[in-house]
Amino acid sequence: MNYAPRSFRELSALKDILYGGDESPTVKDAADGSKDAEQHSSRRDHLTDKLLERLFSAALPAVGSDGAGSEAANAAIALRLQDQRDRPAFSVPVMARNFSRLNARIGVVFRLQYRIIRILQWRRPTHTISALVVYSFVCLHPYILAILPIAAILLGVMVPAYVQRHPPPPSPLPAFPVPAEGPPLAEAAELKPVPELSRDFLMNMRDIQNTMDDFTRSYDKLVGRFSKPTNFKDEAFSSAVFLVLLLAGVLIFILAPIIPWRFVLLVSGWFVVSMGHPRARRIVKSSHQTYISPREEKLGGMFQALVGKDIVLDETPETRHVEIFELQRRNNTEVDEWDDWLFSSSPYSTNSPARVARQRPQGVRYLDEVLAPPGWQFTSDSAWKMDLRPMDWVAQRALIRVDVDADAKWVYDVAEDDNDGGRGEWRRRRWVRSCQRQPAGEMRV
Known part of the structure; x- marks a missing residue:
């Protein structure tokens, strides 16, 4: 995409974005007060927004213009624009403000994420076993799912909040925290956004940064692994995969009424969580390098030979x-x-x-x-x-x-x-x- 600024003001705004401003305030300018500086900053932000809007306006019509699927891509873009008609347009100040607000409030999400990771990695075996016990009860008695949200609010939110208001007396021995009797002894805990540039704020920024990297790596890995079998670039290979999945779907549809799904979910959950144990991870890694890796290429070659032998694509053009x-x-x-x-x-x-x-x-x-x-x-x-x-x-x-x-x-x-x-x-x-x-x-x- 090539964009040519249509005026000197747009050219100056583009220069400031790419290289930064080159104007240095003098003592006289500082003595005049901050009002002119604020007006200049507001005008500069306005020019920046206008420039970026023109950049996006110039880029959007060109999306999907190359390739056979351009009509579908343009239809998808038109649908997204229709869905976003009531939303604010792209703006650097709005984006910066929203990112700051999100960063100050997203800590609870990362704390929940790290707690789940600690359970899956067996950091504290008692916590992991307790989670597996709850999961087992849910698999054996699915109606417990209706109680879990209420139990999570009572035990995960309200009980700790009451203990916060009625802290137990200090004790040198570890014991279950029994709340003190009588009137409240402490202030109620409130969830507030963390202050900007605080340690929690910077930790949230680091977590967002690492989460973006994890997402892109996972996305690239999934696309690289599932793109070839499913996009019909190699029609014979994708056709074989399609037939295998179709037969598997028909078989599961027939056998689904007689499969003990509660037992299957129970065993699958215990198996997946057990694989997160450090000793189990070492065993799985060693077994993969010893038994599976040497045979992966051989199995792939056998499947490719089966595809070349049984999948014949000799269709006449329409x-x-x-x-x-x-x-x-x-x-x-x-x-x-x-x-x-x-x-x-x-x-x-x-x-x-x-x-x-x-x-x-x-x-x-x-x-x-x-x-x-x-x-x-x-x-x-x-x-x-x-x-x-x-x-x-x-x-x-x-x-x-x-x-x-x-x-x-x-x-x-x-x-x-x-x-x-x-x-x-x-x-x-x-x-x-x-x-x-x-x-x-x-x-x-």
Whole structure:
């Protein structure tokens, strides 16, 4: 994308964004107060927003313009723009402010994330076993799921808040925190956004940074692993994967009523969490390097050989017929003389939109100039052939006030001022030719 600033002010704003301002305030400027500086900053932010809006406006129409899927990409972009019509436009100050507000409040999400990670990694075996016990009760008695949100609020939020208000007396021995009796002894804990540039604020920034990196790595790994089997770039391989998944889906659909799902979920959950134990991770890693890695390439080669042997893709290209209409216009109303006009994709009948709007017909002068539709090509052994059954395509298009010449295959207009069926100003006949789909590597640019 290339963007040319349309004014000196936009050029200055773009320079400030890329290289930073080069103006240094003097003592006199500082003595004038901060009002002018604030106005200058506001004006500069406004110019920056305008510039970025123009950058996005210039970029959006070009998205999806290259490739066969451009129409789908443009439709998706149009849908996203429609969904965002009530949302604020992109702005650097708004983005910075929203990021600061999010960063001050997202700490609770990362604390929950790290708590789940500690449970899965067996940092404290008692916590992990307790979580597995709860999971086992949920698998055996699914109705407990309706109680879990209430239990989480009572035990995870309200009980710690009450203990915070009624702290137990200090004790040198570890014991279960029994709240003190009597009136509250401490202030109620409130969830507040952390102050900017505090330690929690910077830790949240670090967590957001690392989460973005984890997401991009996971996304690239998943796309790299599942792209080849599912995007039909290698049609034989993807077809084999499709057949395997289809058979597996049908088999599971048939066996689903007799599968003990509670037991399956119970065993699967215990197995997944058990794999997070340090000793289990070492065993799995050693077993993978010893038994699985040497055989992965061999199994892949066997599957590829099976694909090459049993999956045969020898499909003929899709073939259809395209049509063009030869239009001629009456030269002399007294004699039957007609001038060759053009070849058009529309019959230009009396009820066609272009004819009703009094627009001239659109097309090419000679038949050799007619091109195949985008994504198609004329077959090598085909030629333009006249349609010998004009009554069929006249009936299909519901043409009115026409006169069909069955011998010459012309379809004439009926004169508007002649009730006896006199011929009008235009006549047309239909030509057809076969064409077939172009392979992806042969698409015209």
